[in-house]
Amino acid sequence: ETVMTQSPATLSVSPGERATLYCRASQSVSSNVAWYQQKPGQAPRLLIYGASTRATDVPARFSGSGSGTEFTLTISSLQSEDFAVYYCQQYNNWPPITFGQGTRLEIK
Amino acid sequence: QVTLRESGPALVKPTQTLTLTCTVSGFSLSTSGLSVGWIRQPPGKALEWLALIDWDDDKYYSTSLKTRVTISKDTSKNQVVLTMTNMDPVDTATYYCARTSRDSYKYFDYWGQGTLVTVSS
Numbered sequence: 001e002t003v004m005t006q007s008p009a010t011l012s013v014s015p016g017e018r019a020t021l022y023c024r025a026s027q028s029v030s031s032n033v034a035w036y037q038q039k040p041g042q043a044p045r046l047l048i049y050g051a052s053t054r055a056t057d058v059p060a061r062f063s064g065s066g067s068g069t070e071f072t073l074t075i076s077s078l079q080s081e082d083f084a085v086y087y088c089q090q091y092n093n094w095p096p097i098t099f100g101q102g103t104r105l106e107i108k
Numbered sequence: 109q110v111t112l113r114e115s116g117p118a119l120v121k122p123t124q125t126l127t128l129t130c131t132v133s134g135f136s137l138s139t140s141g142l143s144v145g146w147i148r149q150p151p152g153k154a155l156e157w158l159a160l161i162d163w164d165d166d167k168y169y170s171t172s173l174k175t176r177v178t179i180s181k182d183t184s185k186n187q188v189v190l191t192m193t194n195m196d197p198v199d200t201a202t203y204y205c206a207r208t209s210r211d212s213y214k215y216f217d218y219w220g221q222g223t224l225v226t227v228s229s
Contacts, residue, residue: 001171042221043204043219043222044155044204044206044216044219046215046217050213055217089155091213095160095169095171096168096170096171097157097214099156100154101154102154
């Protein structure tokens with residue numbers, strides 16, 4: 001099973017600043033990584049797939065990068081609505097499909 | 109407009125079998141390349157993938173739960189059903205169904221709103 005490890009667990013950033021979230025795979029997953037945003041009481045929302053492709057209607061301030069085992073989600077200028085929990089997911093070595101444990105992005 | 113909606117009991121007793129239904133609209137369960145999966149999330153915890161069924165009825169299961177979980181679909185009713193046997197309090201979670209992308213890659217582009225299932229006597 002491919003384990004996805006996210007860091008940090010919690011990230012405190014001020015509005016307008018840049019946030020960088022990390023996801024590491026225990027073995028290569030090529031570029032088959034997705035990122036999701038989840039707000040309290042809501043279902044996850046797809047942000048990024050293929051490691052770097054933004055999903056429909058996702059603002060350009062969200063960007064993804066990486067391949068192999070190291071992946072990054074960057075939010076260039078944080079807006080109030082961006083404070084949420086973010087999950088990475090690999091879909092290269094499946095089953096099983098695996099998610100990271102999440103990074104909570106909070107207001108500093 | 110693609111939508112998914114989960115339905116099922118909010119409360120089940122330990123050892124009982126849970127049956128959840130995902131009713132979809134805006135797409136067909138027989139569309140080539142599409143799949144529907146189930147993912148759960150215990151309160152305050154991370155997402156956990158449970159099972160997935162392809163458009164051609166191939167089925168895939170979580171390694172740790174495959175002895176307890178069954179997924180099936182009824183294309184004519186636009187429904188995907190998840191059953192989980194021998195429920196335990198640790199299975200208390202919000203259960204989501206979600207659709208994978210149309211390009212056969214297994215990331216989830218549309219999600220239901222989720223249904224909270226509590227396991228308690």
